[in-house]
Amino acid sequence: MTRTRVRPPSRVAGPEATLLTVERGMQVLRAFRCERSAVSNAELVRRTGLSKATVSRLTSTFIQLGFLRHVAGGREFELGTGPLSIGHSFIEASPLVRMANPFLQALADKLNVSVALAIPNGLEMLYICYRTSDRIATLRLGVGSLLPLGTTSIGRAWLWALAPAEQKRLISELKRAAGGRGAALEQSIRESFAELDANGTCAVLGGYQRDAYGVATPLRVGRDGTLMGLSCGNAEVAPNVAQARKRIGPELKKAAVQLEALFAETDGLP
Incomplete structure (x- = not known):
């Protein structure tokens, strides 16, 4: 057979x-x-x-x-050049980016900082808008930059505004990715959360570049309330982060409210 x-x-x-x-x-x-x-x-x-x-x-x-x-x-x-053409099409076609850039530029010039608007990308934050003061020459960032979610002010501000279940899941992922540094990372994230609870902003030094600081707050954009992060930052020799927080924080929160109003009738995602 x-x-x-x-x-x-x-x-x-x-x-x-x-x-x-x-x-x-x-x-x-x-x-x-x-x-x-x-x-x-x-x-x-x-x-x-x-x-x-x-x-x-x-x-x-x-x-x-x-x-x-x-x-x-x-x-x-x-x-x-393939990804470049796609990215260029995205930027050119996005009403959110076109509306945000003049506003962010004015804020950058006023505070003498770089200003970024970011959305999540896995365990990182992706800059979709980035403007800088003419007097800033030390931050090597731009549209398309990916910054760590767990160690930067813009990532922690976004994480803080999440629903509790999603926040818990992502913190667990961040701890797992950090390995032996996971517990210390979570403690640092919790400290930023306490700062956000008290002031609506958080400041982080050296989260992605030595001597670079960022001050950030979350905002919700468009009809669907897409959650994003908004930050101001700079790189200085021995920066005074407490002073930067005091100077930038109130202006940043005001800017977030104005941006939410500016984007109220957009579709949210770029």
Whole structure:
């Protein structure tokens, strides 16, 4: 009697496989940072948690599509022109960005700081608007910058305004990602929450760059009340954070109220 060998079904097939591939591809692209430093396959594996084979396959595909390119004389990668065109289209098409930029520029000039509006992106905050005073030259940030959610003022202000269940879940993720520093990170986050409870803003020094401080507050934007973070910051030698908080805090809270009114009839998300 001849037996017919039955091939076991694929673990992931059809549309589900396509969605999984797209999701993994987006993880790789998000692993690139705004500082434009070249990234190796090994570093992409570390940042994404994907297998070496998956990362190699995706980077090869993205090179063919123009989303990545090899750094001259090396095997590392940097973003190509593909993501640039998408980002430019996003900025040009966003009424929120067009409305926010003049307002944020005026605030930056008034306080002599950089001003940012950000939304969450995993365990980071993504700058969708960024304006700076002409006298600021030490912060290496801009639209598209990704800052840590757990260690920066803008991330903690956004986290503070979340519903309790979602806040608890994200703090657990942040602690897990921090490893042995998880308990200290949570304590520092709780201290910022206490500051927000008392003043409506929080200030953090060195959350992403040495000698750089940020003062932040949350705001809800548009008809659907999209939660975002608004921050002012600067980098100085031995900055006086208490003085910066006192100087910036009241203006920042006033700006958040004005921005919420400005965006009241928008769709919220950029």
